[in-house]
Amino acid sequence: MTTPLHPETLAIRAGRDVTEFNEHSLPLFLTSSFMTGSAEEARQLFAGEHDGFTYSRFTNPTVDAFQRRLAALEGGERCQATASGMAAIHAAIFTLLSSGDHIVASQSLFGASYNMLATLLPRFGIEVTFVSATDLGAWKQAIRPNTKLFFLETPSNPLTELTDIRAVADIAHDAGAILAVDNCFCSPALQRPLEHGADLVIHSATKFLDGQGRVLGGAVVGSNALVEPIYVYVRSTGPTLSAFNAWLLLGGMETLFVRMERQCASAQKLAEWLQNQPSVRRVHYPGLSSHPQYELARRQQSAPGAIVSFDVEGGREAAWKIIDSTQLISRTGNLGDVKTTITHPATTTHGRLSQETRDAAGVGEGLLRLSVGLEHPDDLIADLARGLEG
Ligand SMILES: *Cc1c(COP(=O)(O)O)cnc(C)c1O
Secondary structure (H helix, E strand, C coil): CCCCCCHHHHHHHCCCCCCCCCCCCCCCCCCCECCCCCHHHHHHHHCCCCCCCCECCCCCHHHHHHHHHHHHHHCCCEEEEECCHHHHHHHHHHHHCCCCCEEEEECCCCHHHHHHHHHHHHHHCCEEEEECCCCHHHHHHCCCCCEEEEEEECCCCCCCCCCCHHHHHHHHHHCCCEEEEECCCCCCCCCCHHHHCCCEEEEECCCCCCCCCCCCCEEEEECHHHHHHHHHHHHHHCCCCCHHHHHHHHHHHHCHHHHHHHHHHHHHHHHHHHHCCCCEEEEECCCCCCCCCHHHHHHHCCCCCCEEEEEECCHHHHHHHHHHHCCCCEECCCCCCCCCEEECHHHCCCCCCCHHHHHHHCCCCCEEEEECCCCCHHHHHHHHHHHHCC
């Protein structure tokens, strides 16, 4: 090919290797190990003297296809797949850091990510400083001589706060640290953090990459130099992505771009409608001009995303009434599905955090988070209106 392929094409074509049977659909390799032609070939494979498949904890052709497709979409040299998004974050941190190192992280993180950083890592001698996602001065001030990693999500969960990836990458690199960005909320269809200076992209493939809420999966994408030791860590500790999950994720990725385009358009419509409801105090959506980082969103993302959060008058009681009045929208914590979902973060995804941490993150009792799917937006509006009335 003379001209580089567009991402929409890569989502469908990248990572495909046709076997001797000329199958048109991607095959699923359900096998734990692979045979060798001779004892000498086995020796060479295990010594890493040439590429090939030995055992599915190391790699598997279906998982490899997923890795090559996601690497192509993110514009990274290499991808390491993992069993879940948390396994990806865990593997990246435990590979790249040692006892005595320090992380600067956004305080607006997914609940489990926050818990890992705040409570697990200190037990292993890794220090973490949490800073406001949007305050660049705070990121700079948190640097210590032993700072090795900057970690953030943008847009954040659930408030859709954006962090300027380029600006934080510059601060990290000046300090000799690397920047890892959890790109779960956007997927590579809307944002490619490596192009903005990030060193690693982390995914929960469970969300938009699958798109249908079927399986767990995760990934880390970056340069060969950064991802090779993460591969060795995953190979040695076992949080490998299963071939079956990789196969479903590859199918999900084929429709990623059209899903995202439509889900973002519906999210925009819902956000605008919610903004005009008298009992809605505030709508958090990067596609509204009232969003404090509307301009950054336009610069950094190709669309505002499918996640809309909103604060209602009347605290928990009013928020729960909206959830319990829905007849169509799913009451579940997952996001990124073609089925629209609704969550009360303060008592679910962020329920294990202390009141103080929730307050600092702006997760109040009246806050609801929607992950907008592919249903007709008017049906979603009618469903939300039931609980908002009166
Ligand atoms: C869901 C999620 C994760 C964790 O992914 P799992 O696949 O559930 O382990 C990490 N980060 C963000 C932003 C998420 O939404």
